[in-house]
Amino acid sequence: MPDADPALTVRDLTVAYNEEPVLWDIDWTVPAGTLTGIVGPNGAGKTTLLQAILGIETPAAGQVRIFGQSYEAARDRVGYVPQRGSVDWDFPTDALDVVLMGLYGRLGWIRRPGAEEKEEAHAALEQVGMADYADRQISQLSGGQQQRVFLARALVQEADLYFMDEPLQGVDATTERALFDLLRTLQQRDCTVVAVHHDLQTVPEYFDRVLLLNVRRIASGPVEEVFTEENLRRTYGGRVGFLRKNESPISDSASAPNRKEESRA
Amino acid sequence: MLDLFSQLLTDYTLRTVALGAATLGIVGGGLGSYAVLRGQSLLGDAISHAALPGIALAFLITGSKAPLPLMLGAAATGIVATLFIIGVTNTTRVPYDSALALALSAFFGVGLVLLTYLQQHAGAAQAGLDSFLFGQAAALVEHDVVVMAVLGGIALLALLLFWKEFKLLAFDPDFGRSLGFPIRMLDIVLTTLLVVAIVIGLQTVGVVLMSAVIVAPAAAARQWTDRLSVMVALAATFGALSGVSGAVVSGATANLPTGPTIVLCMGTVVIVSLLLAPNRGLLWRWWRQWRTSRRLRQERVLYDLYTLAAKHGAGDRPHEAATLDAMVSGSTRTAYVLRRLAEQGLVAETSDERWHLTDEGLEEARRLADKRNLAPDATIDDA
């Protein structure tokens, strides 16, 4: 049952850690059932944007609605994959235990995960191809394997809307494809996925929609409309060592100037 | 020594002291595990030093040396110091470690001043207060131990009750927040439990060394396990054992302060753990590395013989050790390795000091090549 409301609406969002805002007046809509990429240079505020949406950072101003509700009300419908570097991987725990954390929200206070939950966690590890590593101490996993454990932890959340911060960081090419197929499967189940992505080459192939971010929203909308040379240059500033396939190298004047406006779905 | 421990069962005073020391060890080890995992080892040090002015103030106000008021005073200034550290770090550019050092020395300094003042003005009753510097287990009475046990028990109970929430807080607070857990609140509660663990040990161990009770058993326990639950249980056990040993030994020896003795026992546990623990222990790692590299050297020589055999089309054609030396660039230990392989029946030496694979060796080499995905012709190098 597709939602009438967009999966995510962000209005006038501004976030500042110190004096300078790291996000300035962001307006952004993510239609339900889409696969949306967020791209932008290091320090553009991609992680901060996700954290502000998820109530981890408090915005200075602005509003976030998830399926038309506040985050608190819609929390059970949201899943999160943090950036891998955000935790201490030497923590004394194993892969299965980390995946189980995805169920803590549903379990509520004090109750511990039982056999049923462990089964679910195992199934999720299976989905990301990590079933054999369930008992492995997490520091003994490779970077890509750690990333997959995080993804499995989000899968057990059984959310309708997923936020993933660089879910493919450090994953090899074959695994990347497999994991993206997984995201497609999620999408076919009417899930909405928002993922920070660094590899510009694969953006058109992987995502339906894209948000180009650098403190401000540079552009957002369907990939074929907004993922242009011109917008990328405005996002990354100056030269982008990247050229889209099947497109002439420099076509400044050719790219439409009015595409910075979000084309609302 | 053994005699001492047998007295534990019969001697009332000794038993009280041992029970008190065990309590502080268990609680300190258990909650210390979280402090260590969250990178807050030094916070424990700041809290315990900052407790001194609280103890002195509590005595000034109440005029009594009852454990509860003193602990309350200690906890109060400990918490104020923690808030000071958090406040300074959040609102100024002073880094966390500097704020810690600042709080520690400032509060401790005030504590020493108050202590000196009390010594000069308040008569004899305060004489025992300076034992809070290095701890005095012998002064423990049953009432003290009961208070310690009740407070510590509550702290441990809370730790067990909110086990999964605290684990989430320690491992991935951002994710916890996205799940809707009040992470800041949990942080405050866990830090308060740490304060409890510290203040109940101050009379026995003293403010100067109390942080070792928080850090040492936990650091030692981390060496032995990769599971949080086992780590907490082990840290509590180490804490209890060191506490009892230290308290008993210092109680039986004249002029041996309790705090340092307990800390010495804990230090011993840490050193043993650093050296011997499986997987993480230094000696253990050295031994495993040595064994692995020996095995890999053997496999390498076996494999070289196999490549040579494949090249010449005959497994039992003998080669000189020097040829094999040359294949593993720069290695001169081939002769030794060959002899070890011969002991296992994988290679054999001919009368003219040349070596060839036995049938068994050939089989083994094939199996290895298969396992490591090496086809002999693909890796023949001309080194």
Ligand SMILES: Nc1ncnc2c1ncn2[C@@H]1O[C@H](COP(=O)(O)OP(=O)(O)OP(=O)(O)O)[C@@H](O)[C@H]1O
């Ligand atoms: N906790 C913090 N305190 C102060 N400044 C911060 C904090 N976290 C991030 N910043 C700053 O905010 C800006 C945006 O950071 P953010 O982590 O959102 O970038 P990002 O787009 O996710 O970058 P990356 O691609 O490197 O992950 C950066 O300039 C960073 O220095």
Ligand SMILES: [Mg+2]
């Ligand atoms: Mg980021």
